[in-house]
Amino acid sequence: MGESKKRKRRGGKKGKEEQQAIPSPSAKRIKLKEPSTFLEKMRARLSGGHFRMINEKLYTCTGKEALDYFKEEPSLFDMYHAGYKSQMSNWPEQPVNVIIKWLKKQSPSFVIADFGCGEALIAKTLKNKVFSLDLVSSDPNVIACDMANTPLASSSVNVAVFCLSLMGTNYQSYIEESNRVLKPGGWLLIAEVKSRFDPNTGGADPEKFSNAISELGLLK
DSSP states (O other), X not given: OOOOOOOOOSXXXXXXXXXXXXXXXXXXXXXXXXXXXXXXXXXXXXXHHHHHHHHHHHHTSOHHHHHHHHHHOTHHHHHHHHHHHHHHTTSSSOHHHHHHHHHHTSOTTOEEEEETOTTTHHHHHOSSEEEEEESOOSOTTEEEOBTTBOSOOTTOEEXXXXXXXXXXXXXXXXXXXXXXXXXXEEEEEEEOOGGGGOGGGTOOOHHHHHHHHHHTTOOO
């Protein structure tokens, strides 16, 4: 792009206008830059659109329905996490890093269950035994399952983590499942966006949520 093609006539002298139209050897060619910034913005916008679409789907269906959704089209799961990663890059602090920082201060013998692990950063960062759980995964170290029905044994972990993963209309079932696999005296760590617990925007009532947690036997 930006380069001119030259054609040679079959005879006759070049007219004055044609001679002027052909640039001289010393003329500088201007190379047009590819509008990469524009293309990147368009790709980011499309990626963000897909992320929001899938995100909305996950918040308005059950865990079982989400599992079936991704089983039918596994590429959507990769698309979702690519969009998630892009969104997180704009946050001043990553919630998972806050959780990892806390876990590092605990006993290295603690067994951890990471519900909705995503890229499994907790398992990749800590030396603890970590059960990384998610709906779909190509990583052999991640257990693909419904968060309300995991293959973990009862009373088998010291810490259960939900980092931006309390999604789905039956998220209370996820909490019940985490309570099942937690050892007595275990920790339940939840990191969620503020709007998730804002009744004015369709989120859960924080007081009712806290009381429901207490009813399971977990202390505030």
